[in-house]
Amino acid sequence: MRRAAVCFCLALAVAVFMVVSSCQRPQQRAAEVDFPDPSRRPSVPVVLVLAPPVESFAPVLAALRAEASTDFDVLVRPVWGEEPPASIGHHVSECNPAAVVLFNNPTVLAYRRWAIRQKTVPPALILMAAFADQLQRTVPHAVAISYETPAVTAFVGVRATFGNPVRRAGVVARPSFSAYLRQQRSLAAVEEIELVVERVTDEPSVDELRRALERLDAASVDVLWVLNDNRLLTAQLVERAWLPFVGEFDRPIVVGVPSLVRSDPSFGTYAAIPDLDALGVQAADIIFELANHGFQITGSPVRQPWSVRVMVDKAQAMRMGLTVRNPRRIDIIVE
Amino acid sequence: MAVFLPTTVTPAALERQLESGLGPGVDVLVYGRFSDFASAIRGQSPNAILTSATVLDALSLPTHVQGVRGGQVTEQWLLVSVGDTLDRVAPEQVRYGALDMVGREGLPTLVARLLGLSRRPQVVRVVKYADLLPVLQFGEADAVLVPQRILDDFTSKSRLRFRVERVSTARIKRPGVSFTGPERHDIASRLRHLDPAVRELLGVDGWVEPRGGQP
Numbered sequence: 023m024r025r026a027a028v029c030f031c032l033a034l035a036v037a038v039f040m041v042v043s044s045c046q047r048p049q050q051r052a053a054e055v056d057f058p059d060p061s062r063r064p065s066v067p068v069v070l071v072l073a074p075p076v077e078s079f080a081p082v083l084a085a086l087r088a089e090a091s092t093d094f095d096v097l098v099r100p101v102w103g104e105e106p107p108a109s110i111g112h113h114v115s116e117c118n119p120a121a122v123v124l125f126n127n128p129t130v131l132a133y134r135r136w137a138i139r140q141k142t143v144p145p146a147l148i149l150m151a152a153f154a155d156q157l158q159r160t161v162p163h164a165v166a167i168s169y170e171t172p173a174v175t176a177f178v179g180v181r182a183t184f185g186n187p188v189r190r191a192g193v194v195a196r197p198s199f200s201a202y203l204r205q206q207r208s209l210a211a212v213e214e215i216e217l218v219v220e221r222v223t224d225e226p227s228v229d230e231l232r233r234a235l236e237r238l239d240a241a242s243v244d245v246l247w248v249l250n251d252n253r254l255l256t257a258q259l260v261e262r263a264w265l266p267f268v269g270e271f272d273r274p275i276v277v278g279v280p281s282l283v284r285s286d287p288s289f290g291t292y293a294a295i296p297d298l299d300a301l302g303v304q305a306a307d308i309i310f311e312l313a314n315h316g317f318q319i320t321g322s323p324v325r326q327p328w329s330v331r332v333m334v335d336k337a338q339a340m341r342m343g344l345t346v347r348n349p350r351r352i353d354i355i356v357e
Numbered sequence: 358m359a360v361f362l363p364t365t366v367t368p369a370a371l372e373r374q375l376e377s378g379l380g381p382g383v384d385v386l387v388y389g390r391f392s393d394f395a396s397a398i399r400g401q402s403p404n405a406i407l408t409s410a411t412v413l414d415a416l417s418l419p420t421h422v423q424g425v426r427g428g429q430v431t432e433q434w435l436l437v438s439v440g441d442t443l444d445r446v447a448p449e450q451v452r453y454g455a456l457d458m459v460g461r462e463g464l465p466t467l468v469a470r471l472l473g474l475s476r477r478p479q480v481v482r483v484v485k486y487a488d489l490l491p492v493l494q495f496g497e498a499d500a501v502l503v504p505q506r507i508l509d510d511f512t513s514k515s516r517l518r519f520r521v522e523r524v525s526t527a528r529i530k531r532p533g534v535s536f537t538g539p540e541r542h543d544i545a546s547r548l549r550h551l552d553p554a555v556r557e558l559l560g561v562d563g564w565v566e567p568r569g570g571q572p
Contacts, residue, residue: 085390088392088393088396089392089461092461092462172491172495174494175491178490178494178514178515181514182513182514209494209495212494212517213494213515213516213517214516215516297484299389299390299484300483300484300485300488303390303457303482303484306461307461307481307482310461325495325497326491326495326497328483328488328491328492328495328497329483329484329485329487329488329491330487348365348366350366350367350370350374351365351366351367351370351487352367353367353369
């Protein structure tokens with residue numbers, strides 16, 4: 023059991039690291055994908071995409087280009103996040119874009135270092151960046167689609183999938199997540215779901231986390247929501263606090279990382295992860311919206327992603343006495 | 358056979374059911390997005406195309422076999438909003454959430470036709486039925502268009518206070534098939550023998566051959 027738990031912790035650490043690093047940590051390496059320029063059309067405006075040329079962004083880029091190419095030449099330039107402002111400036115002057123799309127946090131930061139020195143900049147759309155709502159405020163003339171799936175989407179999905187009424191959702195959180203949780207609480211309230219937050223310190227001990235989880239259990243929450251927070255998912259906390267708790271918990275556990283639903287031993291029961299194709303369509307429509315308003319930002323500067331893919335750990339659900347009501351609606355079922 | 362039929366199940370599940378229902382020899386490719394579907398029709402020349410006949414019309418493709426239910430070629434769609442939202446928003450400012458059935462450019466025209474509007478409205482485009490609820494929850498749309506047959510399913514998982522309006526013109530054609538290859542009689546016959554569960558999923562209980570569109 024201990025060996026399995028250690029293997030699981032390692033896998034989990036890698037999974038969470040990959041999610042966080044895809045948003046946050048630049049790591050220059052060979053390009054995984056190539057997005058060659060389409061044939062340029064005279065007088066067709068350009069949308070410049072700045073992104074690391076890695077596989078994980080390809081579906082969104084492909085959908086964005088497919089949808090936007092009716093009206094725009096979508097040009098992709100690789101950015102790893104460590105480029106000097108002049109390098110970003112070179113891409114912008116070369117392409118003269120009507121709008122810019124920025125993928126992930128390092129790209130946004132690299133772009134911002136250039137943009138804050140300019141008198142005017144084209145509108146920028148931020149995609150697939152962690153905590154995009156906070157980032158968006160720091161980038162001139164920017165709009166963003168949040169990358170984190172709103173918790174209410176997952177909670178309503180749990181209702182539909184297992185048929186249990188979700189009225190109270192429990193979550194353990196560190197202080198730095200307060201603003202994020204306020205927003206999630208307000209979104210959940212729309213569906214009459216109360217968010218029960220158990221706060222822990224910035225670097226919680228095993229005992230502190232264990233006690234927080236026990237309090238949530240005692241608070242009769244209908245579902246446990248696990249934040250994508252690598253400090254709450256360290257190998258030690260997973261092995262000594264999360265796994266013993268999860269093994270005994272009898273209500274759905276919502277996670278935001280596919281690996282946590284595929285894990286052995288079981289961890290998450292249900293995950294709602296961004297639908298990358300649909301995210302590309304949503305992004306394209308924001309570009310069209312900008313174009314319709316003379317490339318000025320008019321609506322809300324931060325949009326929620328509204329399309330998800332659903333994963334369910336059927337074995338864990340069965341252990342909890344839950345039945346998947348309509349498996350044909352689930353994108354990925356882990357047997 | 359290229360298929361574009363938004364349903365309440367995933368495209369992969371629909372593909373499995375159709376392949377199983379149509380039997381060996383028919384390769385089914387279900388597309389989840391209209392633009393992928395439209396590209397595939399242009400680039401891959403499928404032998405048969407199964408989609409709403411409204412979509413076939415939009416693509417200027419003939420409907421050779423038309424799905425019906427209760428003898429009706431069309432199905433009613435409903436306008437679903439929350440509380441008194443539609444009373445508070447000026448009619449020309451209403452943002453309608455709609456499933457992308459005909460592409461970004463054609464969708465506002467389709468919504469205008471369905472709702473009897475004289476101008477192209479603001480449309481929030483989604484790629485699957487499940488996305489219609491979030492656009493209401495997040496206030497991205499003031500109302501959404503939902504097929505009547507999935508209304509209970511749509512409303513049952515939410516605590517929003519829905520207002521449902523039936524607009525007589527909001528009718529979409531049921532699935533139809535356009536054939537481009539020589540296998541048309543064979544595929545039409547297999548469609549007629551689909552089991553009831555698959556037909557239910559497609560929203561049809563039978564198939565007819567429209568006048569002038571016989572395979």
